[in-house]
Amino acid sequence: MTIARTLAGLALAGAALFALSTPSQSxxxxxxxxxxxxxxxxxxxxxxVADKGGHRANALSLVDQAIDEVRAGIDYARTH
Structure with missing residues (x-):
């Protein structure tokens, strides 16, 4: 009985630590x-199709920059 309680307590503590370490998407x-x-x-x-006179490639680059900025904003908000 004591071992079962100890294991249950450890499992609960582990789940709590995991929940705290996982960033909340909400x-x-x-x-x-x-x-x-x-x-x-x-x-x-x-x-x-890549026949857009370089505009598709430019749009991809700008979207990549926007993705980086949004991720940076999320990270900043998480630490401040």
Whole structure:
């Protein structure tokens, strides 16, 4: 009985630590939604035919920059 309680306590403590160490996506729902949309936009641009006079490639670069900025904003908000 004591071993079972000890194991249950350890499992509960481990689950609590895991929950605390996992960043909450709901903490920044608008930023997360923006990131999801940017990732979808990037996938769509990658699937597009590359005959756009360099504009598709430029758009991909700008979307990548936007993804980096949104991630940086989420990280900043998490630490401040």
């Amino acid at each position: 903490a920044q729902p608008n930023m997360q939604a923006a990131l999801d949309n940017l990732m979808q936009a990037r996938a769509n641009l990658q699937r597009a």
